[in-house]
Amino acid sequence: MITEKDIEQFQKRWGDGIVKISKMFLDNEDYISETKQFISDLYSYSSEKVLFKPTLASENQFRLDKESALSYFIGNNSEFKEDSGFATKGWTNIRWFNAGIQLHNNLAISMGNYYFTNEDGDLKVEFSIVYKKDTENNLKIILHDSHLPYHK
Numbered sequence: 110m111i112t113e114k115d116i117e118q119f120q121k122r123w124g125d126g127i128v129k130i131s132k133m134f135l136d137n138e139d140y141i142s143e144t145k146q147f148i149s150d151l152y153s154y155s156s157e158k159v160l161f162k163p164t165l166a167s168e169n170q171f172r173l174d175k176e177s178a179l180s181y182f183i184g185n186n187s188e189f190k191e192d193s194g195f196a197t198k199g200w201t202n203i204r205w206f207n208a209g210i211q212l213h214n215n216l217a218i219s220m221g222n223y224y225f226t227n228e229d230g231d232l233k234v235e236f237s238i239v240y241k242k243d244t245e246n247n248l249k250i251i252l253h254d255s256h257l258p259y260h261k
Contacts, residue, residue: 110212110214110215111212111214111215111216111217111240111242111248112212113210113212115217115240115248116207116210116217116219116240116248117205117207119151119240119248120205120207120219120223121205122151123151123203124202124203124204124205124223125203126147126150126151127147127196127200127203127225128200128201128202128203129143130143130144130147130182130183130196130197131196131197131198131199131200131201131227134183134194134196134197135197135199140183140196140197141183144179144182144183144196145175145179147182147196148175148178148179148182149175150247151249151250152175152178152249152250152253153241153243153249153250153251154174154175154178156243156244156249157251158173158251159173159178159250159251159252159253160173160251160252160253160254161173161177161178161181161250161252161253162253162254162255162256163178163181163195163253163255164195164234164255164256164257165181165191165193165195165257166181166191166192167191168189168190168191169189169191177189180192181195182194182195182196182197183196183197184197198225198227199227199228200225200226200227201226201227201228202225202226203223203224203225203226204223204224204226205221205222205223206221206222206223206224207219207220207221208220208221208222209221215241215242216239216240216241217239217240217241217248218237218238218239218240219236219237219238219240220235220236220237220238221235221236222234222235222236222258223236233257233258234255234256234257234258235255235256235257235258236253236254236255237252237253237254238250238252238253238254239251239252239253
């Protein structure tokens with residue numbers, strides 16, 4: 110059974126992972142391997158279809174495989190020209206605010222806002238995420254929908 114504490118710990122781990130990738134990129138360390146591990150550890154691409162709609166993707170909105178997710182996070186992929194590397198933007202902190210969490214045995218859903226902080230300030234992003242335990246009892250993302258708030 111998944112608990113709310115599991116979700117909160119997972120969210121912290123996800124946020125810490127993005128901050129670590131940003132720092133490694135700025136320090137000229139091996140952020141590419143780190144990002145590949147981040148995706149393998151936190152997304153369920155290895156065992157099932159993942160539905161991922163990244164925040165700043167509009168031309169190739171949906172990232173249904175590891176390669177396209179990696180491109181979104183670190184850029185430098187000629188097949189995804191709009192990707193500038195979301196995880197390499199110098200993020201120093203990510204704060205999560207869950208509007209709600211639903212728990213369903215081996216599945217959980219969360220929705221809310223998260224705030225990405227870098228030297229430019231805070232970027233507010235809305236999210237809906239579905240988590241599922243894999244066969245080894247690890248919590249992984251199977252759906253991640255993330256977007257900027259609507260503005261008139």
